[in-house]
Amino acid sequence: GAVVSQHPSRVICKSGTSVKIECRSLDFQATTMFWYRQFPKQSLMLMATSNEGSKATYEQGVEKDKFLINHASLTLSTLTVTSAHPEDSSFYICSASMRADQPQHFGDGTRLSIL
């Protein structure tokens, strides 16, 4: 149980393109999902908390107009990197938990490369 699926696993695109990443909880409902960014050999940096049916809560320093988050259902959250530039290249990982006091389960991540 507690499987989180993330797609796509890898994206390579030109500068200026908008890229959408999907995060799905396959066998449980998640009122809250989380989006992280990971730089090489670094820890995970929490970008935002995605709440079903309401606006996402962004961490300090994360541009909400740059990283659009939509949590349309209890099993799906999307992160759209708008007008991506090379500095947005990174590994993006989502997570979800069945309950607020339960551990988070992570997707397999999306490697985004902007040329």
Added chain:
Amino acid sequence: GEDVEQSLFLSVREGDSSVINCTYTDSSSTYLYWYKQEPGAGLQLLTYIFSNMDMKQDQRLTVLLNKKDKHLSLRIADTQTGDSAIYFCAESMASGGSYIPTFGRGTSLIVHP
């Protein structure tokens, strides 16, 4: 200093035990976790321990918690080459109804034959 600290590298021989250590600063931490990340993949929850526990064992994995010293360790018995990965220690406490973990920088475990 960082909230969660762990050494960056550990090298062991196949068949030996591995011990990965972690220290944290927040005495209010409620849950402490160990995650495993293989190259190019997301994080896999290995195990977690509630702050009122001292030890938890699950097959080859043993987690020890010293709450007084704010020290958490993960012992992997009979380490195999497939255990080579980055291991993240994390801690969380209740905040606005959620338990959002704070991660360490990860310990890269290298298992050689």
